[in-house]
Amino acid sequence: MIAHGYAEDTLLQVLDVRKSFSSGNRRIEVLKGIDLSIRSGMLTMLRGRSGSGKTTLLNLLGGLDKPSSGEVSFRGRPLHAWNDKQLTIVRRKEIGFIFQSFALLPLLTAWENVELSLRMAGVPRTEWKERTSRCLDLVGLTRRAHHRPFELSGGEQQRVAIAKAIAHRPLLLLADEPTAELDSVMAARIVAVFRDIIESERIAICMTTHDSTLWEAADVVYRMADGRITEE
Ligand SMILES: Nc1ncnc2c1ncn2[C@@H]1O[C@H](COP(=O)(O)OP(=O)(O)OP(=O)(O)O)[C@@H](O)[C@H]1O
């Protein structure tokens, strides 16, 4: 692909991204020139050993952190060059995140947790009810909508986290080890939910996982090792 040409469905384009961290007087180079693209309507998975830089890369993809050098373009716009205020707006409106710890608010019900992201994204109040209901339905939790997180299983909590992350209709959903704490049946179910969401909402999902049984459900798998990435 030409460096600055964007295929029509390319949502995120990463070009020669490097990232190093300093600890004491040492610098650790975690990413040593990463190129990848994330396309709409696709499930992309990042695999690689612990410490290979998956979370570091995911944070750059979502504008949570900046590369030391290189470019991260989201819909042709340069995230790597944006200030915090601009990044916050994109993150709130166009990107959804699922972190390994579910990040649900414990005192709010599943319904209220989902509604909160609509409020945060500035979605008009008149749309909250329908959208919340739809997202809980998408993850199969309609009947558990009025339960609080501690009354839900790990898999159910993770599904609330998914509903919460997609409520504001992001174009991109980033999920860091979303199935790490689940058994294999629930992990496969979460991936099936991702496929359904991609079908019905036409978004891009990028997740990290160690679980080899899930890779076949991906459209694209990237493997990270030694600071570099290869498409499989
Ligand atoms: N803020 C930081 N400061 C210093 N080093 C960091 C920082 N964040 C990550 N690292 C280092 O970068 C490397 C990659 O970390 P990262 O969390 O991206 O790995 P990972 O592939 O997500 O691993 P895991 O599978 O265990 O989640 C590690 O060696 C880690 O110690």
Ligand SMILES: [Mg+2]
């Ligand atoms: Mg990680």
